[in-house]
Amino acid sequence: EPEVTQTPSHQVTQMGQEVILRCVPISNHLYFYWYRQILGQKVEFLVSFYNNEISEKSEIFDDQFSVERPDGSNFTLKIRSTKLEDSAMYFCASNTQGEQTQYFGPGTRLLVL
Amino acid sequence: GENVEQHPSTLSVQEGDSAVIKCTYSDSASNYFPWYKQELGKRPQLIIDIRSNVGEKKDQRIAVTLNKTAKHFSLHITETQPEDSAVYFCAASKTRNNDMRFGAGTRLTVKP
Numbered sequence: 001e002p003e004v005t006q007t008p009s010h011q012v013t014q015m016g017q018e019v020i021l022r023c024v025p026i027s028n029h030l031y032f033y034w035y036r037q038i039l040g041q042k043v044e045f046l047v048s049f050y051n052n053e054i055s056e057k058s059e060i061f062d063d064q065f066s067v068e069r070p071d072g073s074n075f076t077l078k079i080r081s082t083k084l085e086d087s088a089m090y091f092c093a094s095n096t097q098g099e100q101t102q103y104f105g106p107g108t109r110l111l112v113l
Numbered sequence: 114g115e116n117v118e119q120h121p122s123t124l125s126v127q128e129g130d131s132a133v134i135k136c137t138y139s140d141s142a143s144n145y146f147p148w149y150k151q152e153l154g155k156r157p158q159l160i161i162d163i164r165s166n167v168g169e170k171k172d173q174r175i176a177v178t179l180n181k182t183a184k185h186f187s188l189h190i191t192e193t194q195p196e197d198s199a200v201y202f203c204a205a206s207k208t209r210n211n212d213m214r215f216g217a218g219t220r221l222t223v224k225p
Contacts, residue, residue: 042218043202045212048211056211056212095211100164100208101159102159104157104158
């Protein structure tokens with residue numbers, strides 16, 4: 001069964017550095033999402049993406065964040081200048097036209113020191 | 114925006130007993146309500162979902178009920194087993210945006 005994949009599984013970075021988290025959604029899916037989960041807390045919506053543009057973003061998704069679909073398979077989340085409070089698990093998800101069920105990737109655990 | 118409240122935050126049951134987790138939502142336009150199970154360090158896995166045109170849905174030992182008028186929905190797990198131990202999240206979304214808003218999660222422990 002096809003699955004959403006994410007790389008890297010773990011990323012450690014220094015505060016102020018840029019990080020790019022990568023996701024490969026399921027191949028026939030058209031809608032893409034990023035969520036984050038701070039340790040021990042709930043999953044929080046960051047951004048949704050469709051037709052090469054952002055559909056919706058939350059209050060968390062400020063100017064430090066950006067998303068891109070650089071080619072036909074990858075979907076990336078960039079954090080321009082990381083802060084300590086960006087430490088979290090970041091999940092990518094995707095779904096297809098007419099389907100509301102979202103399928104999650106395994107996540108990238110980001111640690112900002 | 115949508116606000117999803119989930120209770121209880123922790124739930125401990127004996128193996129074989131039933132477990133019930135409840136969620137409320139604020140946006141009457143929400144029409145899709147999935148439940149995810151998350152084991153430690155793993156991705157959320159969809160276990161069951163319900164749409165607003167349905168009041169109840171069952172899949173083996175798992176059932177979900179939805180009360181649109183009261184804006185609440187519940188997860189019921191019967192004949193619980195130790196492998197049901199995990200954190201369960203409810204969520205709500207609308208067709209237009211489809212961004213999901215999650216509840217705070219319930220840590221379910223099933224004691225053998």
